[in-house]
Amino acid sequence: MDFWFEFASTYSYLAIMRIEAEAAKREVVLRWRPFLLGPIFAAQGWHTSPFAIYPAKGRYMWRDLERRAARYGLPFRRPAADDPRVFPQHSVHAARIALRALEEPWGTRFCRDVFRAEFAEGSDISDAALLQTLVARHADPAPVMAAALSDENKQRLRGNVEEAQALGIFGAPSFTVGEELFWGDDRLEDALDWAVAARAV
Amino acid sequence: MDFWFEFASTYSYLAIMRIEAEAAKREVVLRWRPFLLGPIFAAQGWHTSPFAIYPAKGRYMWRDLERRAARYGLPFRRPAADDPRVFPQHSVHAARIALRALEEPWGTRFCRDVFRAEFAEGSDISDAALLQTLVARHADPAPVMAAALSDENKQRLRGNVEEAQALGIFGAPSFTVGEELFWGDDRLEDALDWAVAARAV
Numbered sequence: 197m198d199f200w201f202e203f204a205s206t207y208s209y210l211a212i213m214r215i216e217a218e219a220a221k222r223e224v225v226l227r228w229r230p231f232l233l234g235p236i237f238a239a240q241g242w243h244t245s246p247f248a249i250y251p252a253k254g255r256y257m258w259r260d261l262e263r264r265a266a267r268y269g270l271p272f273r274r275p276a277a278d279d280p281r282v283f284p285q286h287s288v289h290a291a292r293i294a295l296r297a298l299e300e301p302w303g304t305r306f307c308r309d310v311f312r313a314e315f316a317e318g319s320d321i322s323d324a325a326l327l328q329t330l331v332a333r334h335a336d337p338a339p340v341m342a343a344a345l346s347d348e349n350k351q352r353l354r355g356n357v358e359e360a361q362a363l364g365i366f367g368a369p370s371f372t373v374g375e376e377l378f379w380g381d382d383r384l385e386d387a388l389d390w391a392v393a394a395r396a397v
Numbered sequence: 398m399d400f401w402f403e404f405a406s407t408y409s410y411l412a413i414m415r416i417e418a419e420a421a422k423r424e425v426v427l428r429w430r431p432f433l434l435g436p437i438f439a440a441q442g443w444h445t446s447p448f449a450i451y452p453a454k455g456r457y458m459w460r461d462l463e464r465r466a467a468r469y470g471l472p473f474r475r476p477a478a479d480d481p482r483v484f485p486q487h488s489v490h491a492a493r494i495a496l497r498a499l500e501e502p503w504g505t506r507f508c509r510d511v512f513r514a515e516f517a518e519g520s521d522i523s524d525a526a527l528l529q530t531l532v533a534r535h536a537d538p539a540p541v542m543a544a545a546l547s548d549e550n551k552q553r554l555r556g557n558v559e560e561a562q563a564l565g566i567f568g569a570p571s572f573t574v575g576e577e578l579f580w581g582d583d584r585l586e587d588a589l590d591w592a593v594a595a596r597a598v
Contacts, residue, residue, distance in 0.1 A: 240451055240453075250441055250567065252441075252565050252566075252567040253567055255565060256565060256567065256578060256580060259578070260579075260580070260584075263587070267587070364453050364456060364457060365453075366451065366453040366454055366457065377457060377460070378461075379457055379461070380583075382581075382583045382584075383461075383583075386464070386468070
């Protein structure tokens with residue numbers, strides 16, 4: 197199953213913290229696919245997240261996230277309204293590093309650490325120093341950071357975005373099993389069950 | 398718990414077919430609140446459903462609905478793309494009758510019948526003859542239809558819409574326990590659990 201996530205996405209945080217345990221229960225193998233929603237939103241005429249464009253939806257999302265995080269036992273810190281890092285954060289640098297990091301066994305841990313820094317610790321994930329510190333937990337950061345900024349890696353991230361768009365993805369997190377698309381943290385279990393059933397065919 | 402539903406809303410269909418059994422399990426008393434999303438969407442600058450405005454979201458919604466209906470064992474018939482009744486249907490007449498019907502013990506059955514006609518049988522729920530037939534299963538339809546069109550009843554429906562908007566409701570189905578808002582069929586269980594916990598306080 198392909199797991200499509202965007203580092204600026206609040207519901208991607210919920211999914212990324214849960215997906216490994218849920219996939220392991222069902223013995224489903226995951227492909228981690230970081231991508232960017234910015235270009236996909238722009239194609240729909242949105243210059244930012246719909247949660248930022250539509251205030252009622254935005255207010256609801258934060259409250260819903262707070263309740264869901266509590267239900268899952270996940271730490272969560274809602275950004276203050278006057279915080280410049282408020283929402284959505286700039287995620288392209290994190291996504292580029294993640295793409296490179298996911299070639300290593302520690303890649304998934306790096307991704308979770310970024311989300312935790314953002315939504316549990318109130319950090320700014322566009323900060324290169326923060327990202328470097330998170331990489332340094334696992335490897336010498338300099339070559340990783342350099343590889344992340346290579347033209348080839350940037351192009352790979354664009355490729356992910358194009359593939360997401362071709363699959364009809366319009367939000368994050370999303371999950372795909374072949375051409376079957378599931379959207380939202382609350383469809384994680386459905387998607388995994390689908391992957392199990394597809395395997396049995 | 399207040400149950401806010403809109404007759405044109407696909408996910409309201411899923412919720413209305415499940416809510417009584419789920420509420421009964423938890424001994425939660427429901428207030429049925431038909432309302433209209435049209436004025437609420439218009440206030441956000443949308444002239445129709447976001448599922449009609451954003452094609453990727455719309456395609457996904459129909460597929461998701463199909464899968465979810467199958468999971469719940471509910472009949473579902475997706476309207477053909479060239480069907481003039483396609484989506485969203487005009488729901489104001491059904492909502493006005495429902496408001497009146499919900500003063501009677503058979504009101505909830507009438508509401509379910511309308512949704513079933515729309516999403517399982519492919520009927521046009523703006524058709525007064527259809528609505529009249531559905532009322533006639535329970536009562537002499539003429540006085541009910543007349544009361545539904547009274548100024549007082551129309552004003553009551555507008556009151557529901559205003560109250561929904563004041564509560565921050567932006568989609569359907571929604572569920573409220575005091576000021577606590579839950580949106581979407583997939584939050585039905587969370588909302589009911591919240592109502593149980595609120596009662597225990």
